[in-house]
Amino acid sequence: MQAKNSSSSYGWVAIALHWIMAPAIIGTFILGWWMRQLSYYDPWYQRAPEIHKGVGIILLVFLLFRLAWRFANPSPASNPQTPNWQKFAATATHGLIYLLLLAIMVSGYLISTADGRPIDVFGIVSIPATLQGIPNQEDIAGSIHEILAWGLIGLVAAHVLAALKHHFIDRDxxxxxxxGIRVKGSTNDHSHVQTTLSTTK
Known part of the structure; x- marks a missing residue:
């Protein structure tokens, strides 16, 4: 299986980035929601935010690489039978997801460094505080972070439903x-499906 995208299929790099980031993003959202319910004396009160921040920084690195890879490797062409409005909606949704992810990560950084302390990423690297001293920085960034996170989850849900529609209804x-599965011949012919994971085409 090729690393780069082609006009008809995704390469293994794009597929790997998608399936590494997708569960990590959802998991980080769930962790963020859960840790807000913890009391000060809960043993996870300190640990959960550390994990949340660390994963957030790692996801930012993956996001920047994914954006660079996407610009260098355009996505495969849409099915010719897909209506133009659906193509536009898919493109807009992907763009908004990337934009929201970036804004969420920046606001999370502003929350974590509002007091001047760096972000420790699992003891591997320390991200210094570069912006601080903004009035009510932590509260404002926190509100933005939460609102955008819920908006992201809404878009992700729409994205998943659209993917299921394409698979079960459109069968395209x-x-x-x-x-990582390529369809040969007709897009509706399930007998011609084979996995590209075992091919080098």
Whole structure:
């Protein structure tokens, strides 16, 4: 399986980035929601935010690489039978997801460094505080962070529903491409499906 995208399929790099980031983003959201319910004396009161911040920084690195890879490797062409409004909606949704992710990560950074302390990423690297002293920085960034996070989850839900529609209703192979399965011949012919993970085409 090729590393780069082609006009008809995703390469293994794009597929790997998608399936590494997707569960990590959802998991980080769930962790962020859960840790807000913890009391000061809970043993996870300090540990959960540390994990949340560390994973957030790692996801930022993955996001920047994914954006660079996307610009260098355009996505495969849409199915010709897909209506133009659906193509536009898919492009807009992807763009908004990337934009929200970036804004969420920046606001999270501003929350974590509002008091001047750096972010420790699992003892591997320390991210210094570069912006601080903004009036009510932690509260304002915190509100923005939460609102955008819920907005992101809403878009992700819409994205998942659209993918399921393409797979079960349209049967056009869209979902198979990001899973790493290539459809040969007709997009509706399930007998011609084979995994590209075992090929070098």
């Amino acid at each position: 192979g869209t979902l198979r491409r990001i899973i």
